[in-house]
Each structure stands twice: as C-alpha cells, then as structure tokens.
Amino acid sequence: GSARIGLTGLATMGRNLARNMARHGHAVAVHNRTTARTESLLEEHGDEGADGGRLIGTESLEQLVATVERPRAIVVMVKAGEPTDAVIDELVPLLEEGDVVVDAGNAHPDDTRRREEALREHGLHFVGMGVSGGEVGALEGPSIMVGGSEHAWEQLRPVVTSIAAVVDGTPCCAHVGTDAAGHFVKMVHNGIEYADMQLIAESYDLLRSVAGLEPADIAGVFEEWNGGDLESFLIEMTADVLRHTDAETGKPFVDVVEDAAEQKGTGRWTVQSALDLGVPVTGIAEATFARSLSGHTDQRKAARKTFSTSPEEQRVEVDREAFTDQVRAALYASKVVAYAQGFDQLAAGADQNGWETDLGEVATIWRGGCIIRAQFLDRIREAFSDEPDLTTLLTTPYFAEAVAEGVDAWREVVATAAHAGVPVPAFGSSLSYFDGLRRERLPAALVQGLRDNFGAHTYRRVDREGTFHTSWAGDLAEQEMD
Ligand code: NDP
Numbered sequence: 001g002s003a004r005i006g007l008t009g010l011a012t013m014g015r016n017l018a019r020n021m022a023r024h025g026h027a028v029a030v031h032n033r034t035t036a037r038t039e040s041l042l043e044e045h046g047d048e049g050a051d052g053g054r055l056i057g058t059e060s061l062e063q064l065v066a067t068v069e070r071p072r073a074i075v076v077m078v079k080a081g082e083p084t085d086a087v088i089d090e091l092v093p094l095l096e097e098g099d100v101v102v103d104a105g106n107a108h109p110d111d112t113r114r115r116e117e118a119l120r121e122h123g124l125h126f127v128g129m130g131v132s133g134g135e136v137g138a139l140e141g142p143s144i145m146v147g148g149s150e151h152a153w154e155q156l157r158p159v160v161t162s163i164a165a166v167v168d169g170t171p172c173c174a175h176v177g178t179d180a181a182g183h184f185v186k187m188v189h190n191g192i193e194y195a196d197m198q199l200i201a202e203s204y205d206l207l208r209s210v211a212g213l214e215p216a217d218i219a220g221v222f223e224e225w226n227g228g229d230l231e232s233f234l235i236e237m238t239a240d241v242l243r244h245t246d247a248e249t250g251k252p253f254v255d256v257v258e259d260a261a262e263q264k265g266t267g268r269w270t271v272q273s274a275l276d277l278g279v280p281v282t283g284i285a286e287a288t289f290a291r292s293l294s295g296h297t298d299q300r301k302a303a304r305k306t307f308s309t310s311p312e313e314q315r316v317e318v319d320r321e322a323f324t325d326q327v328r329a330a331l332y333a334s335k336v337v338a339y340a341q342g343f344d345q346l347a348a349g350a351d352q353n354g355w356e357t358d359l360g361e362v363a364t365i366w367r368g369g370c371i372i373r374a375q376f377l378d379r380i381r382e383a384f385s386d387e388p389d390l391t392t393l394l395t396t397p398y399f400a401e402a403v404a405e406g407v408d409a410w411r412e413v414v415a416t417a418a419h420a421g422v423p424v425p426a427f428g429s430s431l432s433y434f435d436g437l438r439r440e441r442l443p444a445a446l447v448q449g450l451r452d453n454f455g456a457h458t459y460r461r462v463d464r465e466g467t468f469h470t471s472w473a474g475d476l477a478e479q480e481m482d
Contacts, residue, residue: 130186177355
C-alpha cells in the first residue's frame with residue numbers, strides 16, 4: 001500500500017473530494033465502478049497533486065484496498081441508498097480489523113446506524129461523514145461533519161482537517177459524535193437550508209407582489225442585505241439568480257423557470273426525525289410542505305380557477321422603502337427562529353442517541369464551506385460559548401434583542417401578506433412559534449380538557465402536584481340533579 005487513503009465513487013462529489021485531498025499533499029487511491037471515470041479523472045487532473053499528493057488509479061475494489069496503507073481508510077462516495085450498501089458489502093471481505101470505511105454520501109442516519117453496527121461486528125470502523133458545499137465545496141473546501149469512533153476520527157483527522165474550508169484559521173470540520181451523528185448533523189443542516197431558502201423565497205414574493213419591485217431591483221435589495229446581519233452565501237446567491245436573465249427570451253430567469261420546487265429528501269427526513277423527537281421545527285416543516293404544495297400542479301390549477309382574483313383586488317398599498325425594511329426584519333427574525341429550532345433538534349438528537357455533540361462547534365464548522373454558511377453562525381457560536389447548555393437560542397442576549405427589535409415589522413409583514421393573499425408559511429409559522437413560546441397561557445389547557453373528556457387521558461393542575469381525571473358524565477349528572 002502506498003496511498004494514505006482510498007476513495008471509490010468518482011462522480012461529481014467523489015472526484016472533487018479526491019482532487020482536494022491530492023492538492024493537500026495526500027496520496028489518494030481512486031476507484032470507480034465504471035473505469036472510464038477513473039481514467040478521465042487521471043487524465044484531466046492527475047498532475048494536480050501538491051507536496052507529494054497524488055491520485056493513484058485502481059481498477060477494482062481489491063486493487064483499491066491493496067493500494068492503501070494499513071490501517072486503511074476507504075471513502076465511499078457513491079449514490080446514496082442501495083448502491084452504498086452494495087459497495088460496502090463488496091468492501092467488507094477485503095478489509096482487515098481496524099480499517100475504517102467512510103460513507104461521505106447523504107445517508108439517512110438510520111442507515112448509518114445500521115451500517116456502523118454491522119461493520120463493528122467485523123472489527124471495522126464505520127464513519128458516517130456529512131459533507132456540505134456541493135460540487136465547488138468538495139473541491140475547494142467543504143464543511144465536514146464526522147460521526148464515528150474516536151479511533152476512526154483520530155485516523156481521519158489529518159486528511160479531513162486539511163481538505164475542509166477554513167474560517168478565521170479554524171477548519172470547518174469536527175467529530176460530532178459516534179455512529180450516525182455526522183449524518184444526523186448533516187441532515188439537520190439540510191433542513192435548515194430548506195427553511196432558509198423558503199424564507200428568502202417568501203421575501204422575494206412579497207417584494208415583488210406587494211412592493212411591486214422587479215427581479216433586478218430585488219437583486220439589488222438582496223445585495224444590500226448581504227452587507228449587513230443577513231450576510232450569507234444563500235442571500236448572495238439570491239441576488240445572482242434574480243439578476244440573471246434568460247438568454248433565449250430576455251426575460252428574468254425566475255420567470256422562465258417552472259414554479260414547482262423539487263427535493264431529494266433531506267428536508268423530509270429532518271421533519272420526520274423532528275416528529276419522532278418531538279421537536280417543533282415549524283420553519284423546516286413549512287418549507288418542506290411549501291415545496292410539495294408547489295408541485296401539486298393539478299390542485300393549484302383547480303384552485304386558481306375556482307378562487308381567481310385579479311392582482312388589483314389584492315393590491316395593498318405600502319411604502320416601498322419602509323416595507324422592504326420590514327421584510328428584512330421579518331426575514332432576520334424568522335431566520336433566528338428556524339435556527340433555534342434546528343439547534344433544538346440537534347440537541348434532542350444528541351440527547352436521545354448519547355452523542356456528545358458540541359453545538360457551538362457545529363455552528364463553528366457551518367460558518368464556511370456549506371450551503372448555509374453565514375455571518376449569523378458566528379453569533380450562534382458565541383451564544384453557545386457563553387452558555388453551552390442554553391435552553392433556546394431565541395432568548396440569548398444577541399438574538400433576543402434582534403427579535404425584539406424586529407417583532408413589530410414581522411407582525412406587519414405577516415398581516416400585510418395575509419391581506420394581500422401572498423402565502424408566507426415560513427414567516428407566519430415562525431411568528432406563531434415565537435408567540436407560542438412567549439405566551440403566558442396557551443390553549444393547550446383546553447386541549448387537555450378535551451382529551452380528558454373523550455379519552456380519560458388525564459391532566460395536571462396548575463395548583464397542585466399529581467395527575468387528575470374528571471368524571472365528565474358524573475359531573476353532568478350532578479349538575480342536572482341541582
Ligand atoms: P451520484 O449520487 O450521482 O452517484 C454516482 C456515483 O455512484 C458514480 O460514481 C457511480 O458509479 C456510483 N454508483 C452508483 N451505483 C453504484 C453501484 N451499484 N455500485 C457501485 N457504484 C455505484 O454522485 P454525486 O457525486 O452527485 O454524489 C455522491 C454522494 O454524495 C451521494 O450520496 C450524494 O447524495 C452526496 N452528496 C452530493 C452532493 C451534490 O451536490 N451532488 C452534495 C453533498 C452530498 P458509475 O460511474 O459506475 O455509475
């Protein structure tokens with residue numbers, strides 16, 4: 001074996017990850033089921049290695065395994081799901097005790113847990129590694145969330161640390177817990193990404209439909225927002241996309257794209273997991289549902305026909321400049337809520353699975369490389385460093401002040417959207433979440449009463465300890481007797 005690490009699966013992500021490793025001085029044995037991919041990679045980028053780093057082509061998994069120094073580290077970067085299982089099954093008999101298998105694809109945490117358990121029985125270390133940043137990130141520095149044994153982490157650490165994005169001298173990679181922790185953190189990252197994008201989309205819709213701005217003007221607004229608290233990769237990219245015109249028609253790009261959003265499933269996984277954990281991730285859930293609503297073209301068509309309204313009927317007069325600023329405040333406050341919810345889910349997941357996930361560290365490694373990278377994450381990092389066991393991000397001094405300052409604008413925007421008939425599921429549900437948390441008394445008391453009445457589900461009282469059940473039929477009988 002002459003390679004430090006091996007990698008199989010040389011499509012967009014694997015190819016770039018391997019190049020990134022070679023550029024950082026690592027000898028990487030590479031493999032792909034279809035050897036043409038391996039050949040093209042070596043032809044195009046074989047000489048890219050620096051400081052002894054290089055790509056070593058192999059034609060079979062046997063050869064890949066034989067080329068890597070022991071204890072081996074083999075990264076699997078193939079299509080998620082069955083293909084990943086197939087490759088792992090093929091690898092296992094070729095490996096020896098102490099070797100490490102890394103799944104760097106987007107696996108469901110439950111799959112990772114299952115695979116880790118199975119490989120542990122063979123004396124192998126299985127690492128579920130969340131990699132965010134897409135194609136460019138994989139090559140130039142992604143954010144990397146590693147789940148697995150301490151032994152595996154120690155072995156992978158030098159390579160992973162060298163290829164990750166760097167912010168303020170800190171690499172954007174961390175060991176976030178054992179078994180499925182890395183893929184869990186990556187999953188929630190993607191869920192937050194859904195919420196972030198939906199909030200941005202609602203902001204755009206309001207600026208266009210209510211304030212009457214054109215896409216190019218809105219691009220300018222986002223550019224300006226990117227100079228402040230909202231500075232982030234997604235806000236910057238929004239300006240880009242909105243400014244883009246379609247080469248063929250000369251129309252704004254957003255107007256030639258079909259308005260049905262697709263999804264590969266990580267948002268749905270996040271919401272399913274949150275339901276199981278009992279964590280109200282309303283922002284992520286609404287964002288996921290908004291995508292599916294957009295895809296129900298038949299129902300939308302039927303509803304448009306039945307409930308048509310002319311744009312004029314729904315025209316709400318607003319002061320453009322003031323409204324734009326209110327939307328910015330609503331976006332920021334809703335974003336705080338979405339992140340507070342996402343971090344709640346991280347805490348609950350860690351708690352349930354016994355992972356020692358350092359949430360401040362997660363915020364730290366999301367500052368660069370990944371899709372949700374933002375200034376904002378520095379504030380989250382600070383909040384956790386001030387108070388590692390904080391109850392909710394929402395009430396930490398910096399965010400509490402930001403939300404308190406923006407709350408009037410937030411209400412105004414949600415009310416205006418309702419009047420104008422512009423759907424704002426993420427803005428609206430985030431505001432309800434905020435109000436739900438801060439409310440003195442919730443109508444949950446009535447829900448408890450109903451549950452006790454129809455199902456004898458019992459309730460607790462505000463004035464004494466214990467569990468109570470009211471004999472509802474009996475009470476009625478008594479009343480009747482009086
Ligand atoms: P794809 O998900 O498109 O997968 C293609 C690769 O999988 C090819 O190398 C292909 O080999 C291999 N493959 C598929 N089936 C098998 C099989 N049965 N046996 C062996 N190899 C197989 O590649 P991507 O690079 O887009 O993504 C890789 C992983 O990274 C996925 O899990 C994805 O979810 C994840 N990911 C992707 C991101 C992105 O932006 N694309 C971002 C973050 C994570 P062959 O060439 O022989 O067909």
